[in-house]
Amino acid sequence: MKTKTAQEDRITNILKELLNKEEIDKSEDLTKIGLDSITSIELIVDLEEEFSIEFDDSELLLSNFETIDLIQKMIEKKANG
Numbered sequence: 715m716k717t718k719t720a721q722e723d724r725i726t727n728i729l730k731e732l733l734n735k736e737e738i739d740k741s742e743d744l745t746k747i748g749l750d751s752i753t754s755i756e757l758i759v760d761l762e763e764e765f766s767i768e769f770d771d772s773e774l775l776l777s778n779f780e781t782i783d784l785i786q787k788m789i790e791k792k793a794n795g
Contacts, residue, residue, distance in 0.1 A: 719786075721765075721786060721789065721790075722740060722782060722786055724764055724765075725761070725782050725785050725786055725789070726738055726740070726782060728757065728760045728761065728764060729744065729749075729757065729782065732749075732753050732756055732757055732760070733747055733748040733749065733753065734748075735747060735748075738782065739782075740781065740782035740783050740786075741781050741782070741783055742781060742782075743780055743781060744779065744780055744781060744782075745776065745780055749776075749779065749780075751776070754776055754779055757779060758774065758779070761785065761789065765789050765792070765793070767789065767792040767793065768792075769788070769792070773788065
């Protein structure tokens with residue numbers, strides 16, 4: 715089992731608060747546990763603030779935010795330019 719990264723912890727904590735969940739697996743489909751169009755907007759705003767990034771309009775698809783793994787990859791891509 716891989717150790718959680720600090721980045722993954724930050725993403726997970728944001729999601730746990732937004733979705734009111736105790737635990738979320740990094741590969742769990744977030745749309746099946748409450749992520750919808752409203753909470754996805756809140757998630758995007760929270761992620762942009764937390765990681766000092768800005769998502770492009772073309773990236774704002776719910777499918778890009780379906781799992782913690784996908785979110786983490788997008789943030790790493792933004793951070794690495």
